[in-house]
Amino acid sequence: MATPPAPSDDAPPPGGDPVGAVAVLADEQRRRMYAFARRVRHPVTREEAAAEAGISAKLAAFHLDKLVEAGLLRAWYDNPGGVRKVGRKPKVYEPTPADIRVSIPERRPDVIAEILLDAVLAQRPGEGARAAALRTARQCGQDIGAAERTRIRPGRLGPERSLSATEPLLAQYGFEPERRSPTSLALLNCPFHHLAARSPELVCGLNHAFLGGILDGLEATGVDAVLAPCAGRCCVELRDPAAAPDTEPPGAA
Template sequence: MTPDPAISAVAALDDALRQGMYAHIRRARRPVTRDEAAAAVGISRKLAAFHLDKLVDAGLLRARYEAVGGIRKVGRTPKVYEPADIDIRVTIPERRHEVLAGILVDAVLAAGEGDDARAAAVQVAGRRGAELGAAERARARPGRLGAERALTLVESLLARHGFEPGRESPTCLRLRNCPFHPLAAQAPDLVCGINHAFLSGMLTGLAATRVRAVLAPRPGECCVELSSAAAKPSDIQT
C-alpha cells in the first residue's frame, strides 16, 4: 500500500524541534539557512540539518543551494530551506471537499444567466469523472473491459480517492465512505446527484460499458453503487 503523503507529513511534524523549525521557516517568508533554523530552536547546525532534511523528505520543505541575500562569498554556497506548496489535511475516513468545491466553482463559472445551477454542477461532475477515468485508462491500458475486470480496476481507482470500496459480489461494488460527507448530509439531493454524475462519468472515461453507477443509498455509506449492467442493483432509489 502506498503511504499517504499527508499522513507522512504529519508524522514528520511529530517532533517539537521539527515543528519549531518548520514554523520559523514559514514565518520567515524567505529561504532560511541551516544556521538560522538551528538558532531558532537552540540546537546544533548538524542536528538541524538532520531534522530539516526529514522535513524535505516528507514534502513539507524545499531545499536548494543559494547565496544568502544574493551575495556570493568564498566557500561553499549554503543550503537553504523554504516551505513547499503543500496543504496538509488528514481526515479518517478520507474526505475530498476540494473535489466537490472545484466542481461547484466550475459550474458557477460555466453557467450562464438563467441556467439551472444544479444541472450545471451535474454536467461538470460528469466531465470531471470522465477525465479521471480516461487518465486511468491511459495509465493502465486495460484493453476491452468485462464487468468483473472493470470493477477490479474501478475498485483500485476509487480506493485512491477515498471512497473505501468493498466488493459485495464479483459483479457489485459498494462504496463504504462518501468523500463529500458531511456536505452530503446538508444537501443530499445536490451532492448525491453530483457524486452519481462523477462516478458515471468515470465509468465512461474508463470505457467500462458493462458497469453502471446507480443511486442506492445506505446509512453511513456512499449513495452510489457500482454493478454489472446485467446485475440487479440492491435497493435502487432515484
C-alpha cells in the same frame, strides 16, 4: 539569489502523504523550524534554523532533511542573500506549497467545491444551476477516467477490468472501495458525508454523476454507477444495473 530548481522526479509530492507529514511535525523542534521557515518568507540555512530552535546546526540539518523527506520543505544549494562566499554553497530550505489535511475517515469537500466552481464558470445560457453542476460533475469524472484509461490501455473494458481500474482511483478520493463480487463494488465511505447530510439530493446526485463519469471515461461495459442508498456508506454502488443491490452489512462511513 538563484532561482530554486524544479523538484526532482523522485521528490515527495507536496501533501502526498498527509499522515506521514503530520507524524514528522509531531516533533516540537521540527514544528518550530517549519513554522520559522514559513514565517520568514525566504530560504533559510541550517544555522538560521538552529538558532531559532536552540539546537546545533548538525541536529537542525537532520530535522530539516526529515521535513524535506515528508514533502513539507524543499532544499537546494545557494548563497543566502546573494552574498558570494568561497567554497561550496550552503544548503537552504524553503516551504513547499503543501496543503496538509487529515480526516479519518477521509472527507473531500474540495471535490464538490471545485465542481460547483467550474459549474458556475461554465454555465451555459439558459442552463439551470443544478443542471450545470451535474454536467460538470460528470465531465470531471470522465476526465479522470479517460486519463486512467490512457495510462493502462486504450479500448473498452469489461466489468471486472473496469472495477479493477476504478478501485485505485476511488481509493484516492476516499471512497474505501470493497469488491463484493467480480462485478460489484461497494463504497464503504462517503467523502462528502457532511455535505450530503445538509443536501442529500444535490450532493448524492453530484456524486452519482461524478462516479458515472469515471466509468464513461474508462469506457467501461457491463457496469454502471447505481444509486443505492444504504445507511453508513456511500449512496452509490458500481455494478451491473440489472443486478440486485448489495445487502451485506455496511462498513463505517
